[in-house]
Amino acid sequence: MAMRKGLSPVTATALAAGLAFLYVPLFLLVIYSFNDSRLVTVWGGWSTRWYQGLLQNQALMDAAWVSLKVAAVAATIATVLGTLAAIALVRAGPFRGRTFFAGLVYAPLVMPEVITGLALLLLFVAIDFERGFWTVALAHVTFTMCFVAVIVQSRLLTFDGSLEEAALDLGATPTRAFFSVTLPVIFPAVAAGWLLAFTLSLDDLVIASFTAGPGNTTLPMRIYSQVRLGVTPEVNAISTVFIIVITAVVLTASLAMKWQQGRTERE
Amino acid sequence: MEKRSLFRSIAIALPFLWLACLFLLPFLIVFKISLSDDAVAQPPYAPVFDFGAGWAAIREKLALLDFENYAFVLGDSLYVYSYFQSVMLAGLATVILIAVGYPVAYAIARAPRAIRPILLLLVVLPFFTSFLIRVYAWIGILSREGLLNQLLLSLGVISEPLEILSTNVAVVIGMVYSYFPFMVLPLYAALERMDDSLLEAAADLGATPASAFWRITVPVSAPGIVAGALLCFIPAVGEFVIPDLLGGSDTQMIGRTVWNEFAVNRSWSVSSALAILILLVLLVPILIYQRMQLRELEER
Numbered sequence: 001m002a003m004r005k006g007l008s009p010v011t012a013t014a015l016a017a018g019l020a021f022l023y024v025p026l027f028l029l030v031i032y033s034f035n036d037s038r039l040v041t042v043w044g045g046w047s048t049r050w051y052q053g054l055l056q057n058q059a060l061m062d063a064a065w066v067s068l069k070v071a072a073v074a075a076t077i078a079t080v081l082g083t084l085a086a087i088a089l090v091r092a093g094p095f096r097g098r099t100f101f102a103g104l105v106y107a108p109l110v111m112p113e114v115i116t117g118l119a120l121l122l123l124f125v126a127i128d129f130e131r132g133f134w135t136v137a138l139a140h141v142t143f144t145m146c147f148v149a150v151i152v153q154s155r156l157l158t159f160d161g162s163l164e165e166a167a168l169d170l171g172a173t174p175t176r177a178f179f180s181v182t183l184p185v186i187f188p189a190v191a192a193g194w195l196l197a198f199t200l201s202l203d204d205l206v207i208a209s210f211t212a213g214p215g216n217t218t219l220p221m222r223i224y225s226q227v228r229l230g231v232t233p234e235v236n237a238i239s240t241v242f243i244i245v246i247t248a249v250v251l252t253a254s255l256a257m258k259w260q261q262g263r264t265e266r267e
Numbered sequence: 268m269e270k271r272s273l274f275r276s277i278a279i280a281l282p283f284l285w286l287a288c289l290f291l292l293p294f295l296i297v298f299k300i301s302l303s304d305d306a307v308a309q310p311p312y313a314p315v316f317d318f319g320a321g322w323a324a325i326r327e328k329l330a331l332l333d334f335e336n337y338a339f340v341l342g343d344s345l346y347v348y349s350y351f352q353s354v355m356l357a358g359l360a361t362v363i364l365i366a367v368g369y370p371v372a373y374a375i376a377r378a379p380r381a382i383r384p385i386l387l388l389l390v391v392l393p394f395f396t397s398f399l400i401r402v403y404a405w406i407g408i409l410s411r412e413g414l415l416n417q418l419l420l421s422l423g424v425i426s427e428p429l430e431i432l433s434t435n436v437a438v439v440i441g442m443v444y445s446y447f448p449f450m451v452l453p454l455y456a457a458l459e460r461m462d463d464s465l466l467e468a469a470a471d472l473g474a475t476p477a478s479a480f481w482r483i484t485v486p487v488s489a490p491g492i493v494a495g496a497l498l499c500f501i502p503a504v505g506e507f508v509i510p511d512l513l514g515g516s517d518t519q520m521i522g523r524t525v526w527n528e529f530a531v532n533r534s535w536s537v538s539s540a541l542a543i544l545i546l547l548v549l550l551v552p553i554l555i556y557q558r559m560q561l562r563e564l565e566e567r
Contacts, residue, residue: 007374007377007378008377011370011373011374011377012374014370014371014373014374015370015371015374015375015378015386018367018368018370018371018374018390018447018451019371019389019390021367021444021447022389022390022393022444022447023393025401025404025405025408025444026393026396026400026401026404028404028407028408028414029400029403029404029407032407041410041412041413041417081281081282081285082282084277084278084279084281084282085278085282087278088275088278088279088282088283089564090564091275091278092275092278092279095279097283099561101279101282101283102557102560102561102564103557104283104286104287104290104291105282105286106556106557106560106561107290107553107557108286108290109498110497110498110501110502110552110553110556111501111502111505111553112501112502112504112505112506112507112522112545112549113502113505113507113522114505114507114522114525114526114542114545115297115505115525115542115545115546116290118297118525118529118538118539118542119290119293119294119296119297119542120289120293122293122296122297122300122535122539123289123292123293123296125310126296126310138289139289141285141289142285142286142289142290145282145285149282150560153564157564173272173274174272174273174274174275175272175273175274178274196395199395202397203397203398203399205398205399205508206507206508220397220399223397223399223400223403224399224508227399227403227406227512228512230406231403231406231407231410235403236407239397239400239403239404242396242397242400243396243397243400246395246396246397247392247395247396250392250395251388254388258384
């Protein structure tokens with residue numbers, strides 16, 4: 001029989017090799033952040049001294065704070081706009097320029113960052129908008145809202161509109177129907193969209209480099225300027241903190257969503 | 268939903284206005300500057316339109332726009348090579364991504380239903396951690412004194428350390444690594460939707476597993492392959508971080524060239540022309556990608 005559900009030795013090996021490829025580099029990075037030796041290539045025993053140094057690195061802490069503020073603001077605006085865009089695409093029915101609208105929503109997903117960054121900077125210069133916190137935040141809203149739209153869109157596609165129609169038939173206004181019927185159902189996707197927008201913003205180097213003002217160096221910009229000087233245990237330590245925090249948040253969020261989803265399905 | 272409700276209008280208008288002002292308009296500005304000349308002024312290009320100055324003044328300035336920067340870029344073999352190299356390296360990385368991503372996506376689609384979400388999460392998780400950090404991790408592995416060379420030397424596989432970092436090989440490795448989840452997810456989505464009865468029918472008709480795979484599984488998952496390839500290829504062509512950190516002096520990918528032209532040579536008009544030309548190179552793949560997304564939307 002040719003058919004087998006489940007994993008054969010060959011597919012299981014492919015899977016294991018693929019996951020090893022993804023995780024071994026990150027694992028090595030984390031291990032070497034605990035290296036006592038300043039030379040990255042020589043193992044000098046275990047140490048946490050690079051982590052102690054991080055807290056005293058004021059420039060780094062400032063950059064982290066800027067990044068967190070930008071990401072929180074950008075992700076929140078992007079979630080509102082992205083969710084609206086998804087509703088327009090899935091629920092609004094035909095309207096003039098719908099294909100064009102869809103094109104505008106999908107294009108930033110694949111647009112090379114260098115082009116988006118350059119274009120936004122030239123816009124800000126042309127309208128004489130001083131570069132600073134808000135230019136980075138607006139730029140981040142623009143590309144992350146499209147990721148939110150795609151996530152919310154796929155959730156809207158899997159749940160049929162009859163519940164909303166029932167609410168409308170019963171006399172609810174469209175706004176009310178959205179907040180009391182649609183939003184609770186799509187909420188996990190909206191939350192996932194926010195989280196993705198937040199991490200994408202936190203992670204962005206290229207667009208921020210184009211659009212940030214002098215006093216608004218973000219964390220990736222700071223890390224990048226250190227990385228260009230070569231591999232150092234400090235950078236490994238920052239990276240490890242970053243990896244652990246993000247992993248913990250994403251795991252907690254996905255567990256919470258699982259639980260929430262299980263609960264709504266039971267109800 | 269009601270046809271003419273205020274809510275519906277807002278859902279369409281707000282995102283549309285935002286993207287028109289902060290995505291579409293900027294490209295028009297880039298195009299305009301690509302037709303301008305560099306100037307020692309602020310902003311460093313000329314002419315600068317002053318829409319208060321009346322129609323005659325605008326027309327006068329419109330006459331100053333020309334395709335000089337394009338002629339300059341296309342006449343310089345270094346720039347042309349830069350485009351060629353970007354497409355080649357991104358293309359090579361995409362082919363390798365299909366080859367390594369397919370078995371992984373296939374394995375996840377075949378895995379017991381209960382553990383599939385966990386496997387998918389494992390594939391996506393590195394994507395959430397910083398792109399910059401993931402590229403940085405490879406510097407320590409691929410450098411001359413790096414972990415890969417140490418391992419190979421101690422095993423006696425090689426006697427001289429390999430020069431991988433600062434070459435195009437490292438750039439391709441970095442791209443394959445960074446874009447891996449973008450390839451696996453669409454492939455998985457296509458494979459998971461596949462109807463197993465097709466394979467059963469093929470087996471009943473005497474097809475070997477290998478021929479059933481090539482003649483049924485691969486064609487059925489073709490949309491996933493195309494979507495994954497586009498999702499990796501398009502951004503990879505304009506990639507900046509990977510060639511900058513892992514590439515060497517012979518790595519002249521176009522994203523890095525745009526940045527250098529802008530930040531180092533301070534020529535805004537040439538970097539704008541370079542950016543518009545990247546868009547022209549990528550126009551067809553971007554349109555195919557949008558079309559596929561739109562079809563996905565209409566199908567269900």
